Amino acid sequence: MSPSSFESVACPRCGFPELAPQIVIVDPTSTSPEYLHSNYLPPDSVIVCTRREIAVAETGIAHVEEKMADLERVINQLRLRRQSLRDFITNHRRVLAPIRRLPTELLSEIFSHCVQRDAYEWDPTRNMEWILVQVSRAWRAVSISIPQIWSCISISDASAPKNIDLKAALSLQLERSAHCPLTVDLHLDFRFCSSERRMSVLEPLFSARDRWQSVNIHLTEAEFLHFRSDTSFPKLTKLGLGINSSKDECAFDSIFQATPALQELHYNVTSLSQIQCFPLSQLRRLDLWNVTYDSSDLSSVLGLACNILELQLRECIPLDAVEVNPKTLPNLVSLSVAECDDTLLGYIIAPVLRRLAISFFPNARLSDDLVSFMTRTGPSLTDLTFRHAPARGDRLELLALAPHLTSLSMGPMSTLIGFDFIKGLTCGLGERNLVPHAVSLEFTGIFENGHYDSLLAMLTSRCISGPLRSARISGAKRLADMQQQLLVLGLNLVDSRKKS
Missing domain, CATH: 3.80.10 (Leucine-rich repeat, LRR (right-handed beta-alpha superhelix))
Known part of the structure; x- marks a missing residue:
């Protein structure tokens, strides 16, 4: 082996060049190559020389492996440093991101579109408006300053996770919606939703009933209607109501007697008798779904809803076959009839349809x-x-x-x-x-x-x-x-x- 010399290599600790001894490995030389391709027995002198060259080669392998280990440590350190530099570049490019230069008004518009396209039911763990407030302080401030994105609430009996304080989260959302009109979609099956959980949803919502604008309610019982006798909805313009059973005939009268701004009514209640407590004469759209009716009741409803522009009838089943005089709907321009008896059309005269x-x-x-x-x-x-x-x-x-x-x-x-x-x-x-x-x-x-x-x-x-x-x-x-x-x-x- 020749004596060691020096070379410049990268330090495994810091990656900078330093002087380190260079091990120069001399390749062993075969003293008897003629025996490599034959089966003749070599003399003792050749055997001694061959063993010495094999020992030299094995020592060289050890030095090569040691050198490779040193180089691998240097490469691993350089890879870590490269990743650190890439992370630095990525993080600092965010500082130059164009979205940081957007004015608050434009950022608010983008957030509003994101929330409008969010298809999830109300869930503070995954709704877009709740995610935006967790991105950064700046985005949190912008999100909280847009009450419109907090004004839509869609709740079913299984939508929100069980491990959150439902009442507190819902109250916080209503607080962030400020004075904006509310859009509420409420689906509660009383067979699968406990009384305590129902009240944690209904109490905050009804506390903000003066801001209800568009509401869709589907329940299995009408007991929630018994909040107070003076309940009113001054801004309610669109109402969807679906209740499978109602034992209290006065339930609707006590809650929906004060809807001065109501324009659209989507009615999905088995009995048609309750609908006459609504201000039908001011409606512009009326949808009747899954209703069983007496001829006189339907005729009376159409007579009261004489100013509607759109009418939809679906799965309406007559209880009798009494002939009644048709009602004229002078402003009706759109009519949809699905899975109903054709006799329904005999109730309607629509001169401008x-x-x-x-x-x-x-x-x-x-x-x-x-x-x-x-x-x-x-x-x-x-x-x-x-x-x-x-x-x-x-x-x-x-x-x-x-x-x-x-x-x-x-x-x-x-x-x-x-x-x-x-x-x-x-x-x-x-x-x-x-x-x-x-x-x-x-x-x-x-x-x-x-x-x-x-x-x-x-x-x-x-x-x-x-x-x-x-x-x-x-x-x-x-x-x-x-x-x-x-x-x-x-x-x-x-x-x-x-x-x-």
Whole structure:
């Protein structure tokens, strides 16, 4: 081995260069290479020399491994230092982040959009407004200064975690909402929500009832309505009420008798008798869901709600078949009827109706009430929607009663969409030209095989002879080929199964 020399290496402790002894390793030289590729017995002198060279090589291996260990320690130290420098750069780049230069007004707008897109129910452990206050002192100050992001509360019996002080957290949120109008969504199942937990939710909310603006309440019992006889909601404009059972006939009278600003009522209570305690004459929208009614009660409700602009009836079941005089709703422009008996339409006269949506029972036949209603209102209709209707000729007969439609949506159809049904909508075919002013059409369902030519002919005729410019089709084949032929006519054809 040759004597040691010196070289400049990095210190394992600090990483800076220092002088360290360099171990120069001389490769061993074989004194008898001719024996490496044969099986001859070497003489004793060769055996002694070979053993000496093997010892030199083994010593070299030890020195090499020691050198490698030193280098690995230096590399590990350098890796740690590199990561430290990267962390330094990352942390200090945050100081230069553009969001720090945003004015408070713009940052507040961003926070508001973040909270609006938050789909979670009320939960202080994961709601966006509660997360923002934990980011930094600056963001906390901005978040607390925006009462609007604290004004929406959606609570169900299982939404908030069990290990928090629900009443304290809810009171803090109401405090941070300042004087903003509140939007409350309350779903409590009294079978799974203890009385103590219910009160921890209801007491803070009712303490701020003077700020309720939009409220949706779904309960299994009406006992929470017994707070005080003088309960009032001066700013309440939109109310959704769903109670499965109410043993107290005066419960609604005691709590909802003072709603001077109410504009929308979504009513999902089994009995219709309680609704008359609301100020129906000032409503602009009325939704009745899952209601069983006497003919006289429904007629009375429609007579009181004479100024509504929108009416939705869903799963309403009659208790009798008594004939009543229809009520005129002079301002009604939108009507939606789903899974209801067609006799409901006999209760309504809507001289200025613009939008009508009807969801049929599968394979239901046309009733005289529906035909009579379409005859009365068809001339004013501009937007018609049929859901779950069979693709039969009697549906085309209804279209003939609405000559001024500009938007028609049919689907999903409950039967196969056949050639005759499509041809019935083709312009210039037959004596009648159905829906001549249609600007947009929508058909969803399952088309019969070989429908391509008839569907293409129908859409082409409406582009050439009418103002059709938009069509949404689902369940048809070769829509891509059809689109290429209709583009030159200015029609935007969309497969409604795909994102437009």
